[in-house]
Amino acid sequence: MANTADIVIVGGGVHGASTAWHLAKRGAGKIILIEKEGIAAGASGWSSAIVRMHYTLESLTRVAMYGREMFGDWKNIVGVGESGFRQVGFLILFATAEVPHAREVIAMQQRLGINARMITPGEVGDIEPRLVRDDVTAGAWEPNSGHADGSTVANSFISAARDLGVDVRIGPEVLAMTSEGSRVTGVAMSDGVISAETVIVEAGFRTSDLLAEYGVDLPITPVRHAITVVERTPDFGGIHPIVSDRIAETYFRPEAGSLTLIGEHDPMKGPVDEDVEAVKPAELNEQVSQLERFAARFPGQDSASLVRGYTGVYDCSPDFMPAFGRVQALDGLFVGAGFSGHGFKLSPGVGKILSDLVIDGSTDLIDVQPFRVERFAEGDLLGAEDGYMNRSLA
Numbered sequence: 001m002a003n004t005a006d007i008v009i010v011g012g013g014v015h016g017a018s019t020a021w022h023l024a025k026r027g028a029g030k031i032i033l034i035e036k037e038g039i040a041a042g043a044s045g046w047s048s049a050i051v052r053m054h055y056t057l058e059s060l061t062r063v064a065m066y067g068r069e070m071f072g073d074w075k076n077i078v079g080v081g082e083s084g085f086r087q088v089g090f091l092i093l094f095a096t097a098e099v100p101h102a103r104e105v106i107a108m109q110q111r112l113g114i115n116a117r118m119i120t121p122g123e124v125g126d127i128e129p130r131l132v133r134d135d136v137t138a139g140a141w142e143p144n145s146g147h148a149d150g151s152t153v154a155n156s157f158i159s160a161a162r163d164l165g166v167d168v169r170i171g172p173e174v175l176a177m178t179s180e181g182s183r184v185t186g187v188a189m190s191d192g193v194i195s196a197e198t199v200i201v202e203a204g205f206r207t208s209d210l211l212a213e214y215g216v217d218l219p220i221t222p223v224r225h226a227i228t229v230v231e232r233t234p235d236f237g238g239i240h241p242i243v244s245d246r247i248a249e250t251y252f253r254p255e256a257g258s259l260t261l262i263g264e265h266d267p268m269k270g271p272v273d274e275d276v277e278a279v280k281p282a283e284l285n286e287q288v289s290q291l292e293r294f295a296a297r298f299p300g301q302d303s304a305s306l307v308r309g310y311t312g313v314y315d316c317s318p319d320f321m322p323a324f325g326r327v328q329a330l331d332g333l334f335v336g337a338g339f340s341g342h343g344f345k346l347s348p349g350v351g352k353i354l355s356d357l358v359i360d361g362s363t364d365l366i367d368v369q370p371f372r373v374e375r376f377a378e379g380d381l382l383g384a385e386d387g388y389m390n391r392s393l394a
């Protein structure tokens, strides 16, 4: 097995997989991707995979738009596998305090050409008549949004990347980067060494440890989130859109058949758990609480059946925004991590950005400087003054 490459990617979640495909598509040379557990074994495999474009930052909105286009036209753009995208629409319910912020976001989205609009509680009822709307001041509606599937996307990117010659190795763990002077020279793994001029670390929570050795401070808090799957009652009727209930801090996402996924908004809701590789069910009291919130919005659904409850880990950064781009501490080192529970939809765009940065030294998608990993050590956090932005809508 060859142990030299031009580029090594650490991590086989949606981000590593997307970056591998984007680089290979542009003919970036010999690429090896190392994944210690399995493709999409981390957060990507547990993701609710909601694809919306409601972001406070215009830059992340643009990244999300890139993803929406790719998920929705996977066959033509990637050409291998599928994304599992279903355009069910994304409906947000607001209480009064958030409405001014939401209006600003919608105005920015419309400027960018996104089909999104503020709506009255009455219009919320036109879109989803089964919803309780007494406490809703306003809504926002993105008809072209929906959800895809994390495992399907990661595996499809990997298959497409393999077809383009990427060497995907499942099993070895990257223990550290190797370096000479101020340059990265490759990675040391549990079963050997690979030399490479470029290393891209997209290893979720584990990214922090790999960077720490080079004095890079990427503080990630691993927060284990519960998801409850319920089967709606037979009289419920047809599918509902994705409902982002900002008032009850909960989201409801339709799953196949008559199932609904219920998850939490607050990225810090759940136990901190560094044992991120473990597979753990959701607690019964968490499932009951989530079902109660679903039934409070959709009357009659207190009789919905609990189907299963599972957990997945958010890699929360201090400002709940990701870090991606070049790492200044070591030439040739790049990072993409700290996605804080909303990174699925960003994975196509961040893969493009990282491939542009590696190949061209710059990207035309957005200004990446605000997302530099060094901002944490500098205390220059994104949107520190804006509470709305910091609370994930994922």
Ligand SMILES: Cc1cc2nc3c(=O)[nH]c(=O)nc-3n(C[C@H](O)[C@H](O)[C@H](O)COP(=O)(O)OP(=O)(O)OC[C@H]3O[C@@H](n4cnc5c(N)ncnc54)[C@H](O)[C@@H]3O)c2cc1C
Residues within 6 Å of the ligand: 010, 011, 012, 013, 014, 015, 016, 034, 035, 036, 037, 038, 039, 040, 041, 042, 043, 044, 045, 046, 047, 048, 049, 050, 051, 150, 172, 173, 174, 175, 202, 203, 204, 205, 206, 207, 225, 226, 227, 263, 311, 312, 313, 314, 336, 337, 339, 340, 341, 342, 343, 344, 345, 346, 394
């Ligand atoms: C329950 C849940 C619901 C979510 N819902 C949404 C949503 O609706 N919409 C949205 O946009 N986002 C959502 N997210 C967030 C999204 O899923 C993540 O941001 C995204 O999957 C992160 O992908 P990743 O590739 O960075 O990380 P991961 O998927 O965690 O992949 C990192 C990989 O690196 C590997 N690795 C780690 N260390 C090493 C090492 N030393 N050597 C080799 N391999 C290593 C791991 O095994 C892992 O497979 C959700 C997340 C969870 C948990």
